[in-house]
Amino acid sequence: MADDSGSWDAVALDSERAPKVVVEPSRGRRRAGGPGGPGSAREAVRRRRNLMATAAASAVVLFASGAAWGFQEFLQGKIQTVDIDLGEGSGPKGSMNILLAGVDRRDGMSTADIKRLRLGREAGARSDTMMLMHISEDHSKVTVVSLPRDTLVNIPAHKDSEGKRVPMQQGKLTWAYSYGGRQLMKDTIEDHTGLVVDHYVEVNFLGFLKVVDAVGGVDVCTEQAIDDRASGLKLSPGTHHVDGAQALAFARARHGLGEDIGRMQRQQVFLSSLLKQSLSKIKDPVRGTKVLNAMLESVRVDAGLKKDAPKLADQFKDLSLDDVEFAKVPIANQAGSALIGGVNQSVVLWDESEARKLFKRIDRDEPLAEPKPTATATAASKPITIPPEQISVQVRNGTGVTGVAKKASAGLTAAGFRASWLMGVVQRQNTKPTVIRYGPARADSVRTLAASIPFAKLQKVDALGTRIEVVVGSEWAKPKAVKTAAEQAAPEYETRTAAQNLCG
Template structure:
């Protein structure tokens, strides 16, 4: 309870008013006449009568002591509060996450590092209501849903995430050939790490296991996420029914969106949706609406930590690593998928699996290990952009190279992966052309799709670095038009001209070879497509 001073006002308001009869710090009211300079201890001017010099000094000393005591108390509180936060946050994080011996190499707090991210669905602790919501049934246990390699650049300014298709057919050390997601089931975190190291050639420094079912609470803590689909999704298993469009989804629906395989490319489409989902989640987490809302931020951190199990070394420094990444934006995070040679491989055991394009995959992981950017136009970690460092150009701006006249082909069909789209109203034309191109030796992992139905001429569209391969494709489709566009890879749009597919022969040297060059490892003609998290986010 505050003391009353001359009229019931608060001491602060009365001291500030300086009016007649007011008091400050318990002093007696001053007479209404006279001037006192510096008597209030702040160097100000006060109205009032003369006070004895000794009394003024005594009162000034008392006030100074009180101010120093309050200041010291406030500073102590700040220091103690800060110390408590700094102490409590790592300890709180350690209390919320699990740890496991994953047999990883570990790392220094600085420097490039690779993290194996494994998504599992642990159902044992779900309630009956949650199981019904997620259409999971009553079966207990856990399964690997997702495998990704997360690469942090040397200066931790860039993050590259590479999805490893769960159906990848590979060698699991000591277990023979299996799908890559069987490694976790056969030997837990240790075997999963060992398998990924052997398949990618990368050293795995840390291991993070995420219970994907826990992301329901993570999404809900952020108020949902925005996702989009270019095709309809109708999955009775998850009760997900979406027409093409953009949606704001809650946790249950968002998780179903990221996990469904009820579209044409099955797991490969799911990888795209998972990358989109992670990008949307990152955007929402980094938004001002989250960072400036203590309750929302606390809920997000709390729900996220509860989904994690990490290797023991990372468990002790998770907060430190997160602090190093605090300046990362969605422009600094890139997503890619391992290039595929055969998405419908039939294994010796009769399983439907996926085979990597091994030369292209080796090139991808080499670039990642060297901190090279995967997204066209991006600059390497820690490097300035060319426009920032280069002086003014003295010559004319370079223009795109014109399509060359036909010459000897130098990329064989067996090294070319492409997509086929039907650009006409003729039903089944895309599928028939795809079959003929596969028979001619081209790699076409996806079923034929559809696009605008008004194309008269067949078009071979190609992205950066794909001209030589596109020339081979165009040669197999006589009369088709070559078109340099801003896409990833190569796609064929079939027109009303319906060219008959012809088999072609490669007679020229490989694109990068010279007469004196020694035989080298084949240069991949397919490259991993990569997009930043910003590019993955749905445009409203």
Template structure:
């Protein structure tokens, strides 16, 4: 079971007595109960096979508890169907592997910090008064290759600025499309909005999803008897109530591990550095799950699976233990170095350096996920940069291959709907309409597009006489049409379409993007 953790603990009242009281609160971190060692402990275990071994271990559990264990674990899992709220979805570009007969699978795993915890301990974190609702500050896309010989876990930074599509929230209210921080999709529109946002900005089809609350993370580690963590520097953080000397710590309990994963004010304090710690911690959990003292202990294995299943909500298909068992069996031949951890390539947002936007390397990463190639390997050559779509005369992408969102940024009531209807008649796919704030002008039409969508944006821009356009890194693979006052109706530009043969740009070639991956066999302290 892949376990994820939420964002850092809110600040507590400072002062000697308050600090002392805070240290006694479960789940907020403390001095580790386990042993401290100066040596480094390498990780040579397979992350995805951990899930496989865990589910297959039900046969061991059954020896101690019989059918009761199976039905209890099955009954723990909550299922939620969100398909009817996802709208138009991406097509899959990968093919079935001839050896396994399997297709690639993409599972989106979200860590929720709701105080309505599965084990009823939400009051220990301040209850709903401290943080009403739920946020997903840790989101990982798990990509299982069709040959089941590799897997990639892509961490999506919570602070990424992206284009969030229009979403229908759990209570039926509609959240209008807007540019926002990635993790706001979950707090504003729930699981469905997060899945829809990921599909919109990456063009990657999500096959399954799972939401895990942090009580499950804490309980799973305790059920394992603790895990190993490594910190390169002393940690003395009163806000997270975490105190650890530098070095490697073995048998760290769930409360301390949770605080370590959530702490923000160490290192450079960024979400990116926290993601690195979480990836190492997940590797450590895998090591412990695969160790013989867990697999050969039915009581401990059952406690781990019981904690995991109590705290997870999945799509109906993945909620079946039998489905999990079949998936686990398909992963048994995955080599140790076939598991990679990747963080979406990013850079500071030009509008706010406390946030990040995805770089051109992110487009290459999502292309590799869509086509089921290995992220982090040598990237394919990038195409020569296209000219500004507002001035390009040669159009290479037909409307039938282009999806857009349409926003009214100052036009008459219904302007977005009319433009969307006209675009649909020309062959474009409209994924949503709504109101929005103008990023360029409240007059005419302005087209925003993701870094690798210049050719598609050229067709969209040319369809609106006099329209302007600009690249927007927050859009990923999306295209947004902003409709203002006096916006012209779109026109048919099919006569300008040509088959690309040579680059139309006079500029130099775009540098090949770099994707950095952490392999599961890497040193946990690296």
């Protein structure tokens, strides 16, 4: 795809065969860059804008279909699959990460359609938009993170279209698809984010248009007038109800409107509005069938996701706009540069430390924006300095009920502690309160443990030395997750729910 400088990144795909990189000089002036291909820079930039909206539409498929009366067999049969190695993957239970990719495919489009939508003359399949969608452990919350296409990454070693081994190399994230298709793109994203991709969804922009029209259009809003010659969109300030073609133009409009950051915000407004419309229409058996058909015809997924679609749909039936959260990757420099292959490239540089923390919190289902501690709570106790993973705890049964110590040990382990349980019961049986017994050298560690099980009583025992024991009482409750003072001071990340993104 073309970047804003006019350099051209492209890949020509023939059906499902391995991608072949095409490198030819463009007809207009261009700077040397990454993978190349034919076509003017202006057409390439237009195509890029189209694709920026397509991955967003794919997220709606899972959300909206889950609110329907369920995936009927004939609807599930319409889902097309793609070949991609995802390891064992994830079933319909537990948390999962889904890679959403926008691909420029023109199946079923006429020459008139391509001209009307100003898509350029070059056919093929190209990946330009990438998002990671995380579904929480209990499937009650969805977090969507957009991945900038020009992110500087290390592209893993792979084989090219001729089967030759290519060593690991630096490049832009979008190049991974050009070099090795969806498989290499997935591998690159896993390496750069630290997350494991469980499922894959691919969507084309023609399907995007059909979905918007199927729901009867969407509301979009703008604080300033839009008169974008590249997309042909003209809107006055305020809220407008737009059809598929207008919505696509709204998502791709860029110059003079906050550039890439402004465009990303408009796309979030659009997706939130599309989600709202989909949830309202999908419950109607007549209109819902039309909407679902449009959605399912626009996507292709991995085989595992297709298999689990009915169960996932049922689990998503209660999803609301407040349950869908959009997050931004922490950026160090959105106009950075890097010397790649002897050529200076414009790239997006992440704040690597904060980005890793973001994805780790997402993977753990931890909130990205947490309430600030009150002054009273801060002053009432000393700060926690020792993390749970550095604390070893021996668990004893103080109730006389078989299995209590083992269960309590499992709970402490789940909270991050290194817990082990001892056979038998202590002499004092049938006690109600849980007791934390510790040696004088472990006072700092005990503060962490006491924060995790605040219902317990503390008892300092000199003879324990460096050991910590938990004597489980009948009032035992599930331990809480605990963070150190340094972890609590971690920055909040910029997020907005789908409900907050609506025009209003």
